[in-house]
Amino acid sequence: MSTAPPDADELRRRVGDFLAGHDPAATEPLEFLRARFDAGLAWVHYPEGLGGLGAPRALQPQVDKAFAAAGAPTNQPERNGIGLGMAAPTVLAFGTEEQKRRFLRPLWTGEEIWCQLFSEPGAGSDLAALGTRAVRDGDHWTVNGQKVWTSMAHEARWAILVTRTDPDVPKHRGMTYFVCDMTAPGVEVRPLRQITGEAEFNEVFLTDVRIPDEHRLGEVGDGWRVSTTTLMNERVAIGGAATPREGGMIGVVAKLWRERPELRTPGLHEALLRSWVEAEAARLTGERLRQQLTAGQPGPEGSAAKLAFAALNQQISGLELELLGEDGLRYDDWTMRRPSEVDFTRRSPGYRYLRAKGNSIEGGTSEILRNIIAERVLGLPGEIRVDKDVPWKDLPK
Amino acid sequence: MSDLLYSEIENDLRAGVRGLLDDKAAWTDVLAGTEKDDAHDAALWRALTDMGVTALPVPEDLGGAGASWRETAVVMEELGRAVAAVPFLTGAVLGVAASQAAGDRDLLSGGRTALLAVPFTTAPNGPLPGGVQADGGTVTGTVTSVADAAAADVLLVPASGGLYAVEAADARLTPVVSLDMTRRLCDVTFDAAPARRIAEGDDALRQALAVGAAMLASEQLGLAERCLETTVAYLKTRYQFGRPVGSYQGLKHRLADLWTAITQARAVARYAADCAATGDPDLPVAVAVAQAHCSTVTVRAAEECVQMHGGIGFTWEHPAHLYLKRAKSGALALGTPDRHRAALAALVDLPYGS
Ligand SMILES: Cc1cc2nc3c(=O)[nH]c(=O)nc-3n(C[C@H](O)[C@H](O)[C@H](O)COP(=O)(O)OP(=O)(O)OC[C@H]3O[C@@H](n4cnc5c(N)ncnc54)[C@H](O)[C@@H]3O)c2cc1C
Numbered sequence: 001m002s003t004a005p006p007d008a009d010e011l012r013r014r015v016g017d018f019l020a021g022h023d024p025a026a027t028e029p030l031e032f033l034r035a036r037f038d039a040g041l042a043w044v045h046y047p048e049g050l051g052g053l054g055a056p057r058a059l060q061p062q063v064d065k066a067f068a069a070a071g072a073p074t075n076q077p078e079r080n081g082i083g084l085g086m087a088a089p090t091v092l093a094f095g096t097e098e099q100k101r102r103f104l105r106p107l108w109t110g111e112e113i114w115c116q117l118f119s120e121p122g123a124g125s126d127l128a129a130l131g132t133r134a135v136r137d138g139d140h141w142t143v144n145g146q147k148v149w150t151s152m153a154h155e156a157r158w159a160i161l162v163t164r165t166d167p168d169v170p171k172h173r174g175m176t177y178f179v180c181d182m183t184a185p186g187v188e189v190r191p192l193r194q195i196t197g198e199a200e201f202n203e204v205f206l207t208d209v210r211i212p213d214e215h216r217l218g219e220v221g222d223g224w225r226v227s228t229t230t231l232m233n234e235r236v237a238i239g240g241a242a243t244p245r246e247g248g249m250i251g252v253v254a255k256l257w258r259e260r261p262e263l264r265t266p267g268l269h270e271a272l273l274r275s276w277v278e279a280e281a282a283r284l285t286g287e288r289l290r291q292q293l294t295a296g297q298p299g300p301e302g303s304a305a306k307l308a309f310a311a312l313n314q315q316i317s318g319l320e321l322e323l324l325g326e327d328g329l330r331y332d333d334w335t336m337r338r339p340s341e342v343d344f345t346r347r348s349p350g351y352r353y354l355r356a357k358g359n360s361i362e363g364g365t366s367e368i369l370r371n372i373i374a375e376r377v378l379g380l381p382g383e384i385r386v387d388k389d390v391p392w393k394d395l396p397k
Numbered sequence: 398m399s400d401l402l403y404s405e406i407e408n409d410l411r412a413g414v415r416g417l418l419d420d421k422a423a424w425t426d427v428l429a430g431t432e433k434d435d436a437h438d439a440a441l442w443r444a445l446t447d448m449g450v451t452a453l454p455v456p457e458d459l460g461g462a463g464a465s466w467r468e469t470a471v472v473m474e475e476l477g478r479a480v481a482a483v484p485f486l487t488g489a490v491l492g493v494a495a496s497q498a499a500g501d502r503d504l505l506s507g508g509r510t511a512l513l514a515v516p517f518t519t520a521p522n523g524p525l526p527g528g529v530q531a532d533g534g535t536v537t538g539t540v541t542s543v544a545d546a547a548a549a550d551v552l553l554v555p556a557s558g559g560l561y562a563v564e565a566a567d568a569r570l571t572p573v574v575s576l577d578m579t580r581r582l583c584d585v586t587f588d589a590a591p592a593r594r595i596a597e598g599d600d601a602l603r604q605a606l607a608v609g610a611a612m613l614a615s616e617q618l619g620l621a622e623r624c625l626e627t628t629v630a631y632l633k634t635r636y637q638f639g640r641p642v643g644s645y646q647g648l649k650h651r652l653a654d655l656w657t658a659i660t661q662a663r664a665v666a667r668y669a670a671d672c673a674a675t676g677d678p679d680l681p682v683a684v685a686v687a688q689a690h691c692s693t694v695t696v697r698a699a700e701e702c703v704q705m706h707g708g709i710g711f712t713w714e715h716p717a718h719l720y721l722k723r724a725k726s727g728a729l730a731l732g733t734p735d736r737h738r739a740a741l742a743a744l745v746d747l748p749y750g751s
Contacts, residue, residue: 257747269749273738276747277689284664284686288401295402304657373656374649378629381644 005054006044008062014053015041015066029073033109036067042075042108046092050104058294061242075110078341082152083107083114087160087179089233094177094218094226103158103179115156117147117180117204118227122397124149125368127162127231128171128224129387129395132206134163134178141165141178141216143186143209151362153189153202154338156182160230161211162223167393174392175223179215186210196354197334200342231364232302242290243283249316249352250279252345256323263323272323275316282308300377307369310359317353324349399671401664407471410450414472417444418479424716430482431578431719436547442483445472451489452505454497454674459506466608470615470670477619480719482579484545487512490612495553495605499560499596509550511562513605514585517544520732521606521684522740525599529587531557536592539584544730546570546583553595554587560601561592577726579719607684610731611669614687617695617727618666621659624698624720628652628705635707648705655701658694665690682744688737692728699724 006014018039022032036042037051044060046052068074077084084107091103106112123130132145143163153159159180166174180187186209191199218226246254257264257272285308289301321328332348344352360366374380387395403411421441430438445451453469455461462468469490476485492511496504504511515526529538536556546552549565567590573582596602629652632643642648669687672680699721703710710717728734742748 254745254747264749266749269742269747270738272747273689273742276741276745277686277738280686281661281665281690284401284668285661287398288664288667291400291402297402301660304660307653307657308661367650370650370653371646373653378625378649378652378656380629380632380649380652381641383644383646384640 005056007055008059011041011044011053011055011059011063012066014039015063019067019070019072024067024070024072030109030111032073033075034105036072037105037108041067043088046104050092050100051108056294075108077110078343079155080107080110080113082116082156082160083112083158086116086230086233087114087158090160090177090217090226090230091179093229096214098214099179099217107158112157113152113155115150115153115159115182116230117150117153117159117161117206118230119149120146121148125365127227128175129392129397130162130164130175131392131397132161132163133167134165134176134211136165136213137210139213141176141211141213143178143180143206143211145206147204147206149192149201149362150189150204151201152340153182153204154191154199155340158182159204160217162227164392165220165223168391169221170389171387171392171395172224173221175227176220177217177223177226178211179217180206180209180211181215184209184211191336191338193336195357196351197331198337198339200339242286245280245283247283248279249313249320249344249356250276252349252352253316253320253323256320260323263325268319268323271319275312275319278308278312279316282312300373303369303372303377306363307366307373310356310366313356313359317349317356320349321353399668399675399677401667401671403471403667404467407468410468411471411475413448414445414450414475415478417441417448418475418481422479422481424480424719427480427482427579427719428713428716436572436581436583437482437484437545441481442485442548445483445485451485452493453489455493455505459502460508461505465674466612467670467674470612470666470673473612473615474619474622474666477616477723478623480579480620480623480716480723484510484512484548486580486609486613486616487545488548491605491609492549492551492553494608495560495601496595498601498604501562501595504551504562504595510548511551511553512543512545512549513602514540514543514546514549514552514554514563514568515602515606516540516542517582517726517730518542518732519606520736520740521603521610522681522743523732523736525555525602527555529554529556531559531561531592531594532589534591534593535589536561536563536587537589539586541584542573542582543585544580544582546585547572547581552585554585554592555599555602556592558598559594560596560599562595563587563590563592567591575726577722579723580726606731607680608673610684610688610737611666611673611680613727613731614662614666614669614684614691617691617724618659618662620720620724620727621655621662621691621695621698624695624702624717624724625652625655625659627716627720628702631706642705651701652705655694655698658690658697662691662694682741685737685741685744688732689734689741692734692737695724696728 040053042051044052044055045057120130134141134143161178161180165176186207188205190203193199331350449462450472452461453464457463488510491513552563569586570583575582635642665687669683672683703717
């Protein structure tokens, strides 16, 4: 492949050609999506043959826009955030050719939903303390353990899974990363009801689950490094979406303020304006981050964006309830359900207030993000680590 | 969408200005300057003028650099970092912006420093001072708390619904002991001083104040970064209880939050600078956001800098107090964060009353 990667014009031409050959109105959606993937127009920065054309990532929005304008079916990215945002970049970075070919296409088209089997009851922020054991058995591994807070496990066909393969070395060294078949015998998914009433996340019990060695991602013992790739992509995915001014929760509260003058008090006015400024600052920071990525100057601002986003969502959703007064006392629905996506704007203010509490816990807590910024960005000295050189099996649990 | 990054030219410009400031405006020089009679560092101001950075947005045919407020903002960042005592915000920004808005080619091309004679707290969207009256080619009245007035060749004073140019020599300046002695104030009195009207109404003045507030955000950004860097460097080397104090989470987390707020300050300051440079109609909103955010962040950065240095941060012989005084004065200048939020309420249709 010695030809130069396609530029904006070339992509425009290719999308045009593709649409000429695949009328969105007349093609079955799944067939359309598969063909789009095969044409390299799924995620254009991926390599040829894997849904991309090796084009600059910055050109993706242009392609998505052109497909949307033509009324093309989407792959419903909101249903497969973990797959698209975390599993795919990890498979791309560490997968064998065989694995990339098997997993990426149905992942992108949305045929196969993914979940993330990382956290355990005894290993959250300290992910490397995890104890789910994988033991080699010829060309298979046998896995036993328990995972927790697994979002969308009830929808998922596949999982990215980190396990302990060597308990005799310090915790970061003895881990191995797999792709786990969620339909395999021994995988049991139990809903975990959360503060909003429904169950986005689950407990997942793994009992003698057999995983073929071909489903290992990366080397045996290299699971920490592979996980780090996943987590870095997670933070970018959470903090970095493009929004117009007053997009997101601030827009909901601003609208309420405009429509209900009787709710206004001086203190709430002050709080609203502060939040408005912060939301706009966060929005411009996200925009700047995207411009940096496009210009090939990625910075550490991604963790800052996630940190700020969590605080802001919590502040604004709390403000919304206070502003509503009596209506803020009501809730829409406590029924235990198992949603297939998280939707902040279509539910009630009470739901937004409660769901936003998860923003500073999921994907690395705000405290952990502050540690990361302080140590990796500012270069401040690390925490005292009592567990660094201790074999995993000897750690206090 | 506006370009929120720095161009290569802007980065080169930054390197040049920083080199000059490292050489001529180390904090010890700045501190010494605050105890001198001279209100500002005339040698440094000359060096900046020779470098061509004091007339960046002025067209080349008028002797300027034909650049824009974006590049000016980069210079402001560097001057903020150094807390340099030069009349740049007042002369090279507010004075130039007012002359430009008034379309006054003489002022722009004259190679003389023109400054706005308004209280330094005047906000672009707030009430304007009304203490000076124009009468038959002269102006009379007093304006208090004019920043850098001692550096002016020409004073631009709002009077009787217009903007007037007055030779500084024809005004009486009374120096004020200022909270920030790196940007000193004067009370200015005009007593039938000969004056030339350069603009009708207050559009030119408000435009200049808006551009000034946009540029001030960049100065604040530079200062906030300097405070953070100074603090981080100190916390790595200061040991207490057998550990660097920078290894304590109580401090680390506050600095991580500060860094996060500074990354946002950079985005909002760049946006405001770009709006000023391109004449974007969103400038009033961009300025209100930038000022409300950057003023707050910079004061926090300077206050943390003092606190995290402990006793040494409270001494005269340490730069922290220079940063703090500049930061707090800057937060009051050209409108407090609260005034900018109040302006925003009207601009983005979030009024208190109906
Ligand atoms: C809505 C939601 C969805 C989730 N989805 C998934 C998923 O799909 N897959 C998955 O694997 N996990 C998922 N998680 C789990 C999430 O990643 C963990 O909850 C998170 O990493 C924190 O771990 P923990 O719950 O064990 O808390 P702990 O780690 O026990 O933390 C408890 C408290 O101590 C603080 N703390 C811990 N260590 C430090 C330290 N070194 N310094 C300072 N403070 C510290 C934490 O910030 C927290 O406040 C989800 C969580 C939520 C809320």
